Amino acid sequence: MNLIFLGPPGVGKGTQAKLLCNKYGILHLSTGDILRLEISKKTTIGNFAKEFIDKGELVPDDTLLKMMKDRLCLDDAQNGYLLDGFPRTIEQAKGLNLILKKIGHKIDSVISLYANEDELVNRLIKRGLTSGRSDESIEIIKNRQKIYLDQTSPLLSYYHNVGLLIKINGVGEIKYINDEIIKIVNQYA
Ligand code: ADP
Numbered sequence: 001m002n003l004i005f006l007g008p009p010g011v012g013k014g015t016q017a018k019l020l021c022n023k024y025g026i027l028h029l030s031t032g033d034i035l036r037l038e039i040s041k042k043t044t045i046g047n048f049a050k051e052f053i054d055k056g057e058l059v060p061d062d063t064l065l066k067m068m069k070d071r072l073c074l075d076d077a078q079n080g081y082l083l084d085g086f087p088r089t090i091e092q093a094k095g096l097n098l099i100l101k102k103i104g105h106k107i108d109s110v111i112s113l114y115a116n117e118d119e120l121v122n123r124l125i126k127r128g129l130t131s132g133r134s135d136e137s138i139e140i141i142k143n144r145q146k147i148y149l150d151q152t153s154p155l156l157s158y159y160h161n162v163g164l165l166i167k168i169n170g171v172g173e174i175k176y177i178n179d180e181i182i183k184i185v186n187q188y189a
Contacts, residue, residue, distance in 0.1 A: 026080035
């Protein structure tokens with residue numbers, strides 16, 4: 001089963017992604033985690049990505065597409081995965097389509113988690129106190145939210161129009177939200 005998680009910063013994609021991937025034994029591919037690892041290893045891609053991430057901006061599409069194309073071709077990505085944080089722009093979604101076609105994969109479902117803005121800002125400020133992430137100060141959080149609205153939220157209609165989008169409320173007990181997602185994706189397991 002191949003899934004995409006969509007949703008604004010702080011909505012709980014990472015938390016729900018981990019629970020789901022453990023349950024179904026599929027690979028969790030978080031582009032944020034992958035990029036932060038590249039930054040910590042000071043690789044070419046990491047050094048390049050850092051300046052964008054620190055400002056709360058998106059890393060350019062061609063960098064992400066190249067990185068994810070290589071990643072999706074590896075052996076451990078042939079038995080199911082959950083994409084968390086990718087695609088984040090229409091351009092990336094179109095590029096992903098081409099990659100999937102080439103390697104013979106298909107997306108079963110796009111799960112969109114949603115929550116109101118106040119809840120999201122509060123969660124992110126709280127997380128910023130302990131996460132040590134360079135992009136979790138209030139101004140940068142606001143910038144990430146604006147970029148989500150401008151560049152990522154158009155993906156909701158994009159995936160709705162191809163019949164893949166499922167919306168799930170991201171406010172409530174972690175376990176309850178997880179059960180709601182399981183009800184949807186069980187049919188693809
Ligand atoms: P969150 O979902 O909490 O905003 P992530 O950990 O997914 O954070 O991503 C952190 C940062 O990594 C983003 O603000 C962006 O700079 C970069 N990034 C991650 N995924 C992508 C992507 N698909 N395209 C461009 N930049 C990305």
